[in-house]
Amino acid sequence: MTILLYLIPAALGLGLLGMVGFLWALRSGQFDDLEGEGQRVLFDDADAQQRLRRPKQ
Amino acid sequence: MNAALLQLTRGDVAGPAASAATACVHCGGEIGAAPIDGRFCCRGCSGAYAIIKGLGLEQYYTLRGNAALGERPETATDGIDWNDFVVPLADDKAAGYRIELLVEGLHCAACLWLIEQALHAQPDVTVARVSATTRRLHLEWKGKPERVNALGAIVQSLGYRCLPYTAEGLERAGQAEEKALLRAMAVAGFAAANIMLLSVSVWSGHLGSMGPATRDLFHLLSGLIAIPTILYAGQPFFRSAYAALRQGRSNMDVPISIGVTLAAAVSVAELVRSGPHAYFDAAVTLLFFLLVGRYLDRRARGVARRGAERLIAFTARPVTVLTAEGPRQRPAARVQLGDRVLAASGERIAVDGVVREGVSALDASLIDGETMPRPIAPGGKVFAGMINLDAPLQLDVTAVGRDTLLGEIARLMEAAEQGKGRFVQLADKVARYYAPVVHLTALLSFLGWVFIGDADIRSAILIAAAVLIITCPCALALAVPVVQVVASSRLMAAGILLKSASALERSAGIDTIVFDKTGTLTMGEPRLLVDPALRPEDLRAAAELAARSRHPLCRALLAACPDAWPAEGVEEVSGGGLRRATPDGEMRLGNARFCGLPPSDDAMPGSEICFTRPGAAPLRFRFQDALRSDAAETIATLRGRGYRMLLLSGDRMPVVREIAGQLGIAEWRAETDPLGKAACIADLQRQGHRVLMVGDGLNDAVALAAADASLSPTSALDVAQNAADAVFRGGRLMAVADFLKLANASRRLTVENLGLALVYNLFAVPLAIAGFVTPLVAAVAMSSSSLVVVLNALRLPRGQETRKQESQA
Incomplete structure (x- = not known):
């Protein structure tokens, strides 16, 4: 049963990673405009950096 | 979602038809009479095209595809002064300034791209970002605050109208709340998944493969995850329950809060004395499901509020x-x-x-x-x-x-929305009686075991807790939302977008339907009335003149004779009509006064144009707003089902009488202003009727908000769509019948579901009182009851099928 000592922290760690990732995405405003972001992917232009600048909340 | 729908409907209408030769290169609309450079319908469009080309952004037209804009750029762009709305980014003025502008006329992603690129081409602009959801432009720049007017003028000249956005503070508060719920949901979801992982191991370990030490470790881990989660993610419920209790009321959140807290407390006690059972999983999973429902509900409400804000912006x-x-x-x-x-x-x-x-x-x-x-x-x-x-x-x-009148409308809309917010949902009504009964049962079973059953205090508490947990309103809390979810997907398939969570419930008892005329029962565009006496060559002669004007009636005339070639030498007289000098004399197309004819008695102003030519009898063209193709059928169907129907219109009496007569609507009222419509609905409600309002204009917005439930076509103004509970797509008015039928069906299913939840409790509670319920039994019982409720909701008929049955009947 010592395997549990690895498996449980691993499981919790992965879950935590997902949650932290989601909270980060939420904080950085990625859920603010669900319609627009989906369509923005389709723009291919040279100045991609420009669009990464988003307003600070 | 709205934008996509809008684009879809626009595409249907104007997409393929707007082909190269007849369509304006910029807006995709018909070129009509005087093409500018042979490619544009007006100066605004050619100006916008020149700017876009000058910035090297022609890619916009490929990105946009076939979708026509439908709106032409406003030419009066000068004289903008938005200095009052500029906010410095920081105390230090060098950091720059920002402004939030509402942008009217956004259609698709290409619009976002165009505006952002055009603004980024300015060297002093640091951030330009348009949100498709809120339709707002966030703009930041360095240098002088006065630059705002020049920057705004760029956007205007591209063909979008801008309005300063002022209700930022209010919006922020709502958004912060939404985000807090989303965060709580994420935490609860993470915790629920991990605790369930541990719990399943413990349950299977009860068969003997797991020793007490491992079990206690698992319980400890579960507890370590669950306690902070409940403290954090349970706050929305605890707060609401506390607020309700302080006012001496009870709501759904009270049994939820007590159940979750108790489950956690008992589990901690079990953990401390290394008992075999812990309920951490039940507490956290319940919290997670409830948070999902709460978040969806909150988001629907936020959408409604934005409508009123946009109205006020018109006056700024x-x-x-x-x-x-x-x-x-x-x-x-x-x-x-x-x-x-x-x-x-x-x-x-x-x-x-x-x-x-x-x-x-x-x-x-x-x-x-x-x-x-x-x-x-x-x-x-x-x-x-x-x-x-x-x-x-x-x-x-x-x-x-x-x-202003507009401000008054916005204020009434807000008030009516709040009134709707006070609507007590069925689930809350049930909870009001349910909570005391459950708590009393738990107390009685505790006392019963102590005094009659001779149990020790500890096991009596455990049994009382089991009663509370198993009756925890899981199936009850699901009974209503699950029907709503299924119903809204069914409605979606029938082309109806449900916006408000409680709309279906509110629509169930409807007995009266109020219709708006223009744009709801009719198409909202004038059409030339067919006159058998009219000769085609006369029509063509008039259409050749009409082709030079953008007046709605002229366009309708041109639509009746689409191959008419624009005549040369036509002059437009403001407030009168069009005239063209010919060798024989002057041709005139316009209102009766302009053509020198006596005004006709029966025709309404604005629905006819006259045409005079030298050497020919004067002609009068009559126009009427055509009915939707299925309007008569829909009204007949609804009448067959016993609904009382009213027609309330802002239009003139003869027109309304005519339409009401055609459709066989006995009760109608003409020349009703926006507040009059709302007052009429309030009257009906006072008489004890439950009213469904169907309308599309801003003048209907207050009535839409005031009615028990409301519907809008997707062609309606944003404001009306926001005020309505549901929006239906396409030209089918039959959606109203579909909606009511589904609302009644879902009401029936909701009641059934509540009944099922009750039956489940009738079986589970005696087991719990008898002391047979372990966490495993609780988990199985709770999830199976939820499953039954979900499966029952799936019996809801499909929207498409309702329509089929309808046409067969």
């Missing part, structure tokens, strides 16, 4: 005030009552006032919902939100900002 436009020193631009808020202001032609008026000088026509569709232009002369009243079409007008200001 700059106004040209005629002062002793000459014309001056001022923000509407700084205009004094009694000031003389100038409304240029093509401009949206931002104040209420009385006309002092000038004769023109107004597009009053925002106020009265009618598409026909309304003539205006000195002494006539104009209201904020109307567009001056023909000639400049001078007005004396009678109201500004929130005091």
Whole structure:
């Protein structure tokens, strides 16, 4: 049963990673405009950096 | 979602038809008479095209594809003054400035791209970002605050109208709440998944493969995850329950809070004395499911509020005030009552006032919902939100900002929305009786075991806790939302987008339906009435003149004779019509006065145009707004089902009488203003009727918000769509019948579901009281009851099928 000592922290760690990732995405405003972001992917232009600048909340 | 729908419907109408030769390169609309450079329908479009090309952004047209814009750029772009709305980014002015602007006329991703690229081409702009959801432009720049006007003018010249956005603070608060719920949901979801992982191991370990030490470790880990989660993610429920209890009421959150807290407390006690059972999983999973429902509900409410804000923005436009020193631009808020202001032609008026000088026509569709232009002369009243079409007008200001009719409408809408927020949902009604019964049962079973069953206090508490947990309103809390979820997906398939969570429940007892006329029962565009006496060559001669004008009636005339070639030498006379000099004399197309004819008695102003030619009898063309193709069928179906129907219109009496007669609607009222419509609905409600409102204009917005439930077509104004509970797509009015049928079916299923939840409790509670319920039994019982409720909801008929049955019947 010592395997549990690895498996449980691993499981919790992965879950935590997902949650932290989601909270980060939420904080950085990625859920603010669900319609627009989906369509923005389709723009291919040279100045991609420009669009990464988003307003600070 | 809205944008996608909008694009879809627009595409259906104008997409393929707008082919190369006849379509304007910029807006995709019909070129009509006087093509500018052979490719554009108007100066605005050719200007916008030149700017886009100058910036090297022609890619916009490929990105946009076939979708036509439908709206032409406003040509009166000068005289913007938004300095009052500029906010510095930091105390240090060097950091730059920002402004939030509402952008009207966004259609698809290409619009976002175009605006952002055009602004980024300016060297001093640091951030330009348009949100498709909120339709707002966030703009930041370095340098002088006055630059805002130049930057705004760029966006305007591209063909979008901008309005400063002022309700930022309010919006932020709502957004923060939404985000907090989403965060709580994420935490609860993470915790629920991990605790369930541990719990399943413990349950299977009960068969003997797991020793007490491992089990206790698992319980400890579960507890370590669960306690902080409950403290954090349970807050929305605890707060609401506390608020309700303080007012001496009970709501659904009270049993939820008590159940979750108790489950956690008992589990901690079990953990401390290393008992075999812990309920951490039940507590956290319940929390997670409930948070999902709460979040969806909150989001639907946020959408409704935005409508009123957008209305107010219409009154925040700059106004040209005629002062002793000459014309001056001022923000509407700084205009004094009694000031003389100038409304240029093509401009949206931002104040209420009385006309002092000038004769023109107004597009009053925002106020009265009618598409026909309304003539205006000195002494006539104009209201904020109307567009001056023909000639400049001078007005004396009678109201500004929130005091305007538009402001009044917005305020009433907000009030009506709040009234709807007070609607007590069935689940809450049930909870009011349910909670005390459950708590009493738990208390009685505790006392019973102690005094009659001779149990020790500890096991008596455990049994009482089991009663509370198993009756925890899981199936009850699911019974209503799950029907709503299924119903909204069924409605979606039938082309109806459900926006408000409680709308279905509110629609169930409806017995009266109120219809708007223009744009709801009718298509909202004038069509030439077929006259057998009219010769095709006469029609063509008139259409050749009409092709030179953008007036709605001229376009309708042209639509009746699409291959007419625009005539040369046509002159448009403001407030009159078109004239063309020929060798024999003058041809005139316009209103009766302009053509020198007596006004006809039965025709309404604005629904006929006259045509005079040398050497021919004068002609009168009559126009009417055509009915939707299935309007008669829909009304007949609804009448067959026993609904009382009313027609409330802002249009003139003869037109409304005609339409009501055609459809066989006995009760109708003409020339009703927006507040009159709302008052009529309030009257009906006072008489004990439950009212469904179907409408599409701003003039319907208050009525839509005030009715028990409301529907809007997707062709409606944003404001009306936001005020309505559901939006239906396409030209099918039959959606109203579908919606009501589904609402009644889902009401029935909701009641059934609540019944099922009750039956489940009737079986589970005795088991719990008898002390047979372990966490495993609780988990199985709770999830199976939830499953039954979900499966029952899936029996809801499909929207498409309702329609089929309808057509067979």
